[in-house]
């Protein structure tokens with residue numbers, strides 16, 4: 001097999017549009033929505049050089065290589081022997097690479113990452129505490145036990161709120177800034193928590209959860225975006241997993257507090273009240289911290305952008321900082337539009353009409369949908385209820401073990417996501433989940449649960465061996481989930497090129513919340529109507545089909561340059577080529593690190609044969 005991929009001229013056009021007079025940009029978008037000819041790519045390259053010579057504006061930038069990329073693989077030879085010729089175009093990461101290899105991560109970046117990822121913590125805590133709260137609310141609302149339907153509404157309200165805000169959060173972040181949006185989310189957390197703490201009626205509780213969801217939706221999108229914008233490229237992936245670690249850590253702490261407050265009168269109100277602590281911390285910190293350099297560049301405030309970069313990369317020359325700002329400024333012009341709405345529309349068009357972008361969208365939304373429809377959050381939200389049903393009295397304590405497993409295996413993913421690779425980690429995780437879910441489905445069958453009204457009746461009382469099998473395999477399922485599909489979808493920003501990243505990640509995040517909403521609002525009804533066996537068998541079937549989806553559609557992206565990802569996705573999902581390329585990149589990084597070759601060397605042309 002021989003795969004040849006010419007660089008997306010469309011993409012190249014986006015990359016280099018800053019070299020063209022701005023008035024032509026909009027026309028270019030119109031004219032070339034589907035035309036991908038390499039001739040055009042060459043033309044652009046030529047035009048770029050011509051402009052560059054004339055303007056001389058980018059003389060400090062490390063030399064750019066050609067815009068034509070080629071990957072060739074030969075199946076008949078050993079994979080290691082595959083011939084790969086790739087000539088990546090340098091992008092904004094040149095300076096990041098120079099910066100990253102020449103100094104350690106600064107306390108300022110650590111502080112920004114820490115403060116931004118508090119949103120991840122709140123995402124986790126607020127979605128996590130509901131499991132125990134549903135158990136301990138008892139008759140505190142409307143003086144009666146909550147029905148299954150009411151439990152679902154209270155739980156799903158947060159997902160609904162998050163879905164609503166996640167759709168617009170990407171654009172709001174571009175218009176108002178990342179920091180103000182995160183501070184606005186703090187306000188939503190505050191109002192939502194107060195509504196819940198003071199609730200004596202079911203509807204007030206549901207409204208409080210909805211408002212809190214507005215905050216969760218904003219935070220879930222902007223926190224990883226904020227981190228990826230301030231993180232040096234070489235550790236961007238890992239810093240993004242830190243957000244997931246906070247998230248799963250937040251869920252674990254929520255379960256821990258829930259277990260502790262289980263038998264305290266109105267303990268659930270304290271549980272909600274505790275969520276105010278991180279909110280207030282994040283808000284206070286953000287009063288003194290800046291926004292991301294990219295946002296300042298978008299607003300034309302280049303001085304502020306330089307100031308943030310200087311604080312982020314303390315030992316870096318002013319020249320390099322200027323160069324970085326220059327690069328960010330040029331990227332910022334790649335999608336035209338006189339106002340945010342036109343710009344948004346153009347981005348949506350670009351996202352759907354450029355084949356590589358559209359494939360990225362399929363993968364991004366696909367993985368987020370898989371994450372939700374394989375059922376994890378039904379355990380997150382209702383594990384208390386499930387474990388009570390199976391016969392465990394202190395069900396919150398069992399839930400801690402499950403969310404603890406989620407946290408520990410996210411930590412393991414943090415260390416091995418780049419080493420094993422995203423694709424392999426998914427192809428290990430999803431089949432593992434399938435098997436665990438099938439065993440749970442069988443165990444539920446033998447446990448013989450029946451639902452009548454708002455409660456579940458189990459054939460045998462107390463602990464039973466089938467109950468124990470269920471707990472063990474739910475833990476196994478949690479481990480495989482956290483390792484792969486729980487973590488990988490949040491790496492979504494690497495799928496999209498800079499110019500459509502905001503909308504692309506917004507759509508993927510909205511898919512996540514739409515899935516979460518469906519699961520939260522139907523899970524208990526599913527248990528009642530198609531039995532726990534049917535419900536778990538359904539999740540197992542989804543996990544099995546998802547394995548097939550990932551096998552055919554998810555290329556290996558570990559270690560690849562952003563523009564290489566675009567190249568891989570240009571004329572198909574190119575799994576084979578991606579695997580070969582990722583392998584080469586890994587080897588190069590290892591060799592480069594061993595020989596200190598990468599010092600002061602940006603990502604210049606790499607040609608292998």
Ligand SMILES: O[C@H]1[C@H](O)[C@@H](O)[C@H](O)[C@@H](O)[C@H]1O
Pocket residue numbers: 127244247248251371376377380406482486487490512516
């Ligand atoms: O990645 C996270 C994580 O896996 C959480 O445990 C889960 O509750 C979220 O829905 C998911 O997005």
